[in-house]
Amino acid sequence: MPDGTMKKPSRIQRRNRRAILDAALDVFSRHGYRGATLDQIAAEAGLSKPNILYYFDGKEDIHLTLLSQLMDTWLDPLVAMDPSGDPRAEILAYVQRKLDMARDLPRESRLFAGEILMGAPRMLPHLRADLQPLFDEKCALIQRWIDDRKLPDLDPQHLIFSIWATTQHYADFEAQVDVLHPAGVDPHARASAHLAALFGRMLKQ
Amino acid sequence: MPDGTMKKPSRIQRRNRRAILDAALDVFSRHGYRGATLDQIAAEAGLSKPNILYYFDGKEDIHLTLLSQLMDTWLDPLVAMDPSGDPRAEILAYVQRKLDMARDLPRESRLFAGEILMGAPRMLPHLRADLQPLFDEKCALIQRWIDDRKLPDLDPQHLIFSIWATTQHYADFEAQVDVLHPAGVDPHARASAHLAALFGRMLKQ
DNA sequence: CAGAAATTTTACCATTTGGTAAATCCACGA
DNA sequence: TCGTGGATTTACCAAATGGTAAAATTTCTG
Numbered sequence: 001m002p003d004g005t006m007k008k009p010s011r012i013q014r015r016n017r018r019a020i021l022d023a024a025l026d027v028f029s030r031h032g033y034r035g036a037t038l039d040q041i042a043a044e045a046g047l048s049k050p051n052i053l054y055y056f057d058g059k060e061d062i063h064l065t066l067l068s069q070l071m072d073t074w075l076d077p078l079v080a081m082d083p084s085g086d087p088r089a090e091i092l093a094y095v096q097r098k099l100d101m102a103r104d105l106p107r108e109s110r111l112f113a114g115e116i117l118m119g120a121p122r123m124l125p126h127l128r129a130d131l132q133p134l135f136d137e138k139c140a141l142i143q144r145w146i147d148d149r150k151l152p153d154l155d156p157q158h159l160i161f162s163i164w165a166t167t168q169h170y171a172d173f174e175a176q177v178d179v180l181h182p183a184g185v186d187p188h189a190r191a192s193a194h195l196a197a198l199f200g201r202m203l204k205q
Numbered sequence: 206m207p208d209g210t211m212k213k214p215s216r217i218q219r220r221n222r223r224a225i226l227d228a229a230l231d232v233f234s235r236h237g238y239r240g241a242t243l244d245q246i247a248a249e250a251g252l253s254k255p256n257i258l259y260y261f262d263g264k265e266d267i268h269l270t271l272l273s274q275l276m277d278t279w280l281d282p283l284v285a286m287d288p289s290g291d292p293r294a295e296i297l298a299y300v301q302r303k304l305d306m307a308r309d310l311p312r313e314s315r316l317f318a319g320e321i322l323m324g325a326p327r328m329l330p331h332l333r334a335d336l337q338p339l340f341d342e343k344c345a346l347i348q349r350w351i352d353d354r355k356l357p358d359l360d361p362q363h364l365i366f367s368i369w370a371t372t373q374h375y376a377d378f379e380a381q382v383d384v385l386h387p388a389g390v391d392p393h394a395r396a397s398a399h400l401a402a403l404f405g406r407m408l409k410q
Numbered sequence: 411c412a413g414a415a416a417t418t419t420t421a422c423c424a425t426t427t428g429g430t431a432a433a434t435c436c437a438c439g440a
Numbered sequence: 441t442c443g444t445g446g447a448t449t450t451a452c453c454a455a456a457t458g459g460t461a462a463a464a465t466t467t468c469t470g
Contacts, residue, residue, distance in 0.1 A: 035239035
């Protein structure tokens with residue numbers, strides 16, 4: 001059993017754990033936690049069900065491993081918001097990074113969205129441990145910028161909520177966007193310009 | 206079997222169908238389609254499982270009935286956007302109505318969100334039949350307003366996407382908002398002011 | 411009230427699904 | 441090359457779950 005022990009993982013272990021997590025990300029993001037089955041994950045990973053249970057303690061272990069591993073990637077764009085940069089440019093760059101992530105990592109976005117939508121039963125501790133401190137820190141940073149008259153008076157918390165909502169919308173509600181968006185135009189380019197205008201105006205003195 | 210026939214439903218039928226749909230809305234919105242069980246719905250409705258299958262053809266029938274019945278309510282705020290009203294006021298009023306709905310009907314919001322998030326497997330026809338024509342109509346209306354110089358140049362489609370995203374965020378991602386939002390302040394009032402500012406600036410000439 | 415119709419319960423069933431035990435296979439270092 | 445530990449498969453199991461048949465009960469109607 002590769003779990004529990006602190007031995008360095010073998011080549012086979014690394015390969016298979018990666019394959020399982022990648023398959024699981026696919027299946028969980030498309031069907032949700034309850035809708036996903038170990039058989040689906042096993043099939044997509046090219047392994048047998050007992051074999052994936054050789055690498056993970058169970059369905060919940062896979063899900064939780066995914067969530068924790070992806071948390072860092074997910075928070076990176078916010079971490080990169082630089083206190084020494086120009087406030088307006090920093091926030092607008094953050095919007096674009098988040099939008100790029102929605103395009104490049106839609107599975108990750110939907111995985112998190114599904115978990116939050118169901119009340120974050122398995123992720124609440126992670127939210128409090130990882131997300132909340134970062135969120136508070138960046139809210140305080142924006143508030144400082146406001147106090148220094150470098151930004152107009154606005155609500156840092158709800159500004160960040162709106163950035164999350166508008167950018168992740170393109171990944172999480174892709175099915176709806178696809179139905180409504182006219183074919184032939186690049187939704188990402190349009191979204192990018194639209195969000196730049198929306199938040200650009202909001203941040204203007 | 207009350208289904209199929211066109212007889213007018215009895216008092217008992219109306220009462221029990223309502224109880225089932227209300228219970229189902231609760232359970233589906235909290236656990237998603239796959240995560241919800243007929244036993245849970247039955248328990249919450251105060252009926253036995255075979256009894257709810259006397260009123261509905263199955264789990265999918267309940268889910269589909271809910272989605273269709275709620276579609277009208279869901280689209281009402283957009284329908285109410287008046288072509289003869291003041292453009293800026295109409296759109297800002299729409300934002301507030303959507304935000305109020307996220308507060309007053311969070312179960313409905315999460316039900317739709319879950320369905321869309323999973324690729325809208327049971328709702329795609331409804332989206333094309335009900336949502337798309339309305340969406341196109343209102344996009345055209347906003348475009349007319351822009352052409353008439355009553356609104357600044359903006360992207361109608363993505364403006365509506367952003368309104369949906371920011372307002373529904375408070376219902377769909379409530380678990381996250383609850384973790385991050387400071388206790389003791391009314392998130393709805395703050396959100397209302399924030400969104401009024403965000404979209405108000407966007408719509409200013 | 412009597413009978414019919416509608417409603418509800420009891421007792422099931424088949425499938426799916428997360429998970430396990432044990433046998434088997436295989437890679438790799440001595 | 442051989443043996444050992446890691447990796448994989450085979451054959452299961454118990455619980456959960458969507459659904460059904462038919463009996464029993466309640467409600468409605470004349």
